[in-house]
Amino acid sequence: MTISASEPATTPPASLPLAAQSSLRVLYQHRLMSTPQLHRLLTPATARPVYLLRQLNRLRALGLVDRVRVQGPALTRMPFLWYLTDVGADLVEEDHELTHRPYRVTEGGAMGSRQAHTLAVNETGLAFVEHARRLGHECGPLDWTPEVANRIRDGQRRFEDDHVISDAVVNYVHIHPNQRRTPLQAFVELDRATMTVTRLAAKLSAYGRMHDYVPQEPDRSRSQVGARPAWRYQYRTFPRILVVLTGAGTRALAGRASDLAHLASSDPRLMRHRDTLAIGVTTLGHLQKYGPFEPIFTPLLRDSGPTDLYLRPPAEPDGQGVQE
Secondary structure: OOOOOOOOOOOOHHHOOHHHHHHHHHHHHHOOEEHHHHHHHHOOOOOOOHHHHHHHHHHHHOOOEEEEEOOOOOHHHOOEEEEEOHHHHHHHHHHOOOOOOOOOOOHHHHOOOOHHHHHHHHHHHHHHHHHHHHHOOEOOOOOEEEEEEEEOOOOOOOHHHHEEEEEEEEEEEEEOOOOOEEEEEEEEEEEOOOOOHHHHHHHHHHHHHHHHOOOOEOOEOOOOOOOOOHHHHOOOOOOEEEEEEOOOOHHHHHHHHHHHHHHHHOOHHHHOOOOOOOEEEEEHHHHHHHOOOOOOEEEOOOOOOOEOOOOOOOOOOOOOOOOO
16 A cells, blocks of 8 residues: 555545545445445546546545455456545544444455455445435435344344344435425345345344344333333334345346245244334345336235335325334
């Protein structure tokens, strides 16, 4: 990594151009993004990311960001992946504008086995952002957060046993023609067809456990009046759960969706909350092509046809019965 002698690595973000500041904040929240993804997210009005690359290379010269190549068969022709250095992450944290993210990306981590998964989660978030722009809704570069953990039981087991870790949480504001605003929130599970459907179904079952989990407080029992599920301290309503499939052909993904629906509908914990838990499955291709307000989601806990992001019965009038 090269650090310019004329520009100190402690250059405050406020003194940098807006594109550079935005790049720092986006990379802090999303950890790892390719040049094309940053271009679509931050400078979509330009045909080529010339100015953006100039700013990214300036940040690299300052020692605030670094880059690796996306893994692929022709490595030298693959786009760059950008991430913050420790110095860059510390600088962003000094502003106290973003929720603290303790995880730091290293060169080894950027080149590791999670690279393709991270890029696919980015593509999911980008699909929401790009369709929000097209539809006049609100969903910006920082409106999805990757790898959000929520506790699902008391105890001191392994972190993975006590928490469900969502691949992302998306915040989206649907602005209706009459300017009425409906905030929508969703947990995203991105499946690249690399795990068994049984394991994916177990992840969904963990959301059922999260829905039920009431923390044990020393001075009162879980059943005492006033005890609240833990998720209510963070979310106003329980977010929708969106399973986004990719990484295989159309027929294979349809088979995975069908198997997942069978397993979810056979899960007593999930079915007990079928009126309050909204779980839908779609493909990344459909989300990118059609957007979240077309009938691309197949509900997993009820026998009905495809619907949109609201995951409500198709006959229900727009917005009715939805309280966010």
